[in-house]
Amino acid sequence: MHTVAVLGATGSIGGNTLDVIARHPQRFRATVLTAHRQVEALVALCVQHRPELAVIADPALEAELARRLAAAGVRCEVASGPAALTAAAAGNLCDTVVAAIVGAAGLESTLAAARSGKRLLLANKESIVMAGSLLLQAVAAGGGTLIPVDSEHNAIFQCLPGGRPDLDRSGVRRLILTASGGPFRGRSRAELAEITPEQACKHPNWVMGRKISVDSATLMNKGLEVIEAHHLFGAPAEAIEVVVHAQSLIHSMVEYADGSVLAQLGNPDMRTAIAHALAWPQRIESGVPSLDLTACAPLQFEPPDLATFRCLALAYQALRAGGDAPAVLNAANEVAVEAFLAGVLPFLSIADVVEAVLAELPPQVVVDIPTLLARDQEARGVARRVLRDAC
């Protein structure tokens, strides 16, 4: 029986994870559930899954959470604040941690899980974009395992020899990340000038949280995934290619030196990647229906439009620049996306903010986590100033 901490339980990945867990009560138990501010949603999940511990990241909501859990007849420990999140990720109530908090807010708990040798199921791509090799070192030092949940990286993981990222990769020629292209695929810059948050959050194939939905619309999500793939699979930027595949049936591919291309296919439903990561190296039922190949339209591919969707080009630029440039890119993007979702920044200006912050903060060598966090704050400060000047 695996005991599982679902960090970000009230989110899209969190909900899908709990759906898979509930299908396998003999195999998994959700022992820790966490949320940021959605007390009511967290209580409902606690009623259903009966964890040992519920953590609310906002300390002001702890008393309300405790009161509501008691009223609902749930007897579990209650804690709050970022320190409680990291303690939960490292603590002995779980052997597996699903890192599904959105943004840099997930970094500390992801690191805590890595350091303490958990099976780390990584959805929170921002933490590996920011901390890259430091996170991988933490996994190695803790003696645990990292299994990618992001569907593209999970697909690559499945297509690599033996499905294991630590095996010899000298025969790998290219990693091919597929991108749906987002809701605005094929549109010109002029057509994107008036895009609203509601339009940006309406993804054609996936139902996701608002931040990743906007990232998908700008193609920054694919940029973050290129950086994530670089770290997870030790591939240089030149060996990571993005191809737009609007149907989202091929989740990514690996090309080998002999010309073989292995692809992982399935319906676009995150429960496949989550079930694979939860059960790895075994396979379990995920609730995802079979892919009906005879009913699919012919699979189509096209190159990404880097001139319109500049965020993808900026992510490649940050990866090539090295050092802490990806952390700066991530911080600037988080601030810009928040401003876009708040209705104060036009869609096309997200890339402008990121570009301006990257230009102002040339890359520095990554030394340790405190320095990285300070740099994250510095980049956010610059991004806010750029925003003030722009709006």
Ligand SMILES: NC(=O)c1ccc[n+]([C@@H]2O[C@H](COP(=O)([O-])OP(=O)(O)OC[C@H]3O[C@@H](n4cnc5c(N)ncnc54)[C@H](OP(=O)(O)O)[C@@H]3O)[C@@H](O)[C@H]2O)c1
């Ligand atoms: N959704 C997908 O299909 C998908 C696919 C691949 C990768 N990912 C990655 O998985 C992560 C989660 O994405 P999502 O779509 O599930 O996001 P989401 O639906 O917005 O959920 C985010 C979760 O994180 C919690 N949270 C937000 N801010 C927090 C903070 N400051 N401290 C602690 N917890 C916080 C939220 O709590 P509240 O509900 O209380 O706000 C919620 O539980 C992201 O890194 C995303 O890039 C997602």
